[in-house]
Amino acid sequence: MVEVRLPTLLRPHADGAASVGVEGSSVAEVLADLTRRHPGLEGQILDPAGTLHKFVNVYVNDDDVRYLDALDTKVSEGDVVSILPAVAGG
Numbered sequence: 001m002v003e004v005r006l007p008t009l010l011r012p013h014a015d016g017a018a019s020v021g022v023e024g025s026s027v028a029e030v031l032a033d034l035t036r037r038h039p040g041l042e043g044q045i046l047d048p049a050g051t052l053h054k055f056v057n058v059y060v061n062d063d064d065v066r067y068l069d070a071l072d073t074k075v076s077e078g079d080v081v082s083i084l085p086a087v088a089g090g
Contacts, residue, residue, distance in 0.1 A: 002030050002075050005082040013040030027058060028071040030081055045083060055086040 001021045024030035035042040059082040065073045
């Protein structure tokens with residue numbers, strides 16, 4: 001089981017849950033299981049092409065997947081995947 005932590009903005013799409021336990025051996029599989037369990041999240045994290053939305057950051061145990069293997073980043077039992085909206089400053 002992998003824990004996915006959701007930001008406040010996405011929690012209404014996951015029945016208000018701050019975190020959800022899902023299955024998968026890669027970030028792509030984890031996100032697929034997450035959106036299967038909570039269809040309202042579909043389109044909130046990935047764009048129609050199946051890549052991460054530009055303003056969504058995904059971390060595995062505090063490591064940004066964009067600097068790892070992106071959606072192919074491997075995850076293991078007990079890992080924590082955090083989904084965070086990107087914050088822009090002026």
